[in-house]
Amino acid sequence: MKARVTVFPRPEVLDPQGKAVREALLRLGHAEVADLRAGKCFDLELATEDHELARRELAEMCERLLANPLVERYEIQLG
Amino acid sequence: MKCGVVLLPGSNCDHDVYHVLKHSLGQEVVYLWHQEDSLQGCELVVVPGGFSYGDYLRAGALAAVSPILGAVRRHAEAGGLVLGICNGFQILLEAALLPGAMLRNQSLRFLCQDVYLRVERQDLPFTHRYRRGQVLRLPIAHAEGNYTAPAPILDQLEAEGGVVFRYVSPAGELEAEWNVNGSARAIAGICNRGGNVLGMMPHPERAAEELLGGSDGLALFESALESAHLALGLAS
Numbered sequence: 001m002k003a004r005v006t007v008f009p010r011p012e013v014l015d016p017q018g019k020a021v022r023e024a025l026l027r028l029g030h031a032e033v034a035d036l037r038a039g040k041c042f043d044l045e046l047a048t049e050d051h052e053l054a055r056r057e058l059a060e061m062c063e064r065l066l067a068n069p070l071v072e073r074y075e076i077q078l079g
Numbered sequence: 080m081k082c083g084v085v086l087l088p089g090s091n092c093d094h095d096v097y098h099v100l101k102h103s104l105g106q107e108v109v110y111l112w113h114q115e116d117s118l119q120g121c122e123l124v125v126v127p128g129g130f131s132y133g134d135y136l137r138a139g140a141l142a143a144v145s146p147i148l149g150a151v152r153r154h155a156e157a158g159g160l161v162l163g164i165c166n167g168f169q170i171l172l173e174a175a176l177l178p179g180a181m182l183r184n185q186s187l188r189f190l191c192q193d194v195y196l197r198v199e200r201q202d203l204p205f206t207h208r209y210r211r212g213q214v215l216r217l218p219i220a221h222a223e224g225n226y227t228a229p230a231p232i233l234d235q236l237e238a239e240g241g242v243v244f245r246y247v248s249p250a251g252e253l254e255a256e257w258n259v260n261g262s263a264r265a266i267a268g269i270c271n272r273g274g275n276v277l278g279m280m281p282h283p284e285r286a287a288e289e290l291l292g293g294s295d296g297l298a299l300f301e302s303a304l305e306s307a308h309l310a311l312g313l314a315s
């Protein structure tokens with residue numbers, strides 16, 4: 001089963017990378033970019049077809065390593 | 080006394096710590112490679128600064144799950160002395176041996192400069208050679224030293240006396256401009272409940288002899304060594 005985990009800085013946390021990328025887009029003339037958050041994306045191939053198990057395992061992976069829950073939020077998608 | 084300096088791929092302050100412990104203070108010092116899972120009987124363990132694992136994922140995140148950190152965790156839980164400096168502090172946070180997390184410096188700049196720290200606890204294994212309220216001058220060199228934690232965790236940390244060092248003015252006053260990286264409550268260093276695990280962003284090992292422009296950091300290592308000796312004496 002394929003899975004995708006996306007991790008973003010929490011809304012209240014400063015995102016300097018996103019800010020810098022947005023400013024660069026503005027310089028390229030994309031004046032409509034009102035906000036931009038930069039995050040990380042992890043694509044995983046899981047050796048199981050059990051969705052419930054996959055969600056549980058992925059949540060643990062996020063809590064323990066892929067994200068730092070104090071400053072980041074994560075989202076799990078199963079494909 | 081046997082001291083250990085953790086060596087991770089990307090550590091770059093390991094030899095500075097080794098130098099202070101071995102040459103300035105005359106201790107037995109060994110390097111502890113990241114793939115080992117034993118501290119080889121070390122009583123004081125230092126997790127030094129650097130860019131472990133290239134800061135991949137988050138600063139300190141991958142080091143926090145390396146085999147040697149398992150051994151460091153067991154040592155910490157048994158009351159052994161653990162000091163994390165700069166990236167070492169980030170690693171101890173990621174390993175949840177200390178509470179909180181690091182953000183980019185508020186200025187978004189890598190900061191390499193001297194800072195002034197106020198000693199908030201002088202009754203710890205790492206600080207008893209200082210006076211409470213004493214102002215130290217130590218260097219920092221980091222991009223992610225902006226300490227943060229949810230307010231309830233900060234409140235609990237303060238209530239338990241976990242704040243060991245704060246960024247202050249040379250006169251020892253809390254002022255926003257001297258909190259150079261924007262840390263919550265000007266926190267520069269914290270300890271666990273037992274006081275045996277200390278994490279700090281400034282580098283005491285880079286200010287441990289006058290030749291380096293300052294020696295305010297030396298007493299931190301002297302404190303730790305003396306404490307470990309006392310603990311050994313009590314145990315025997």
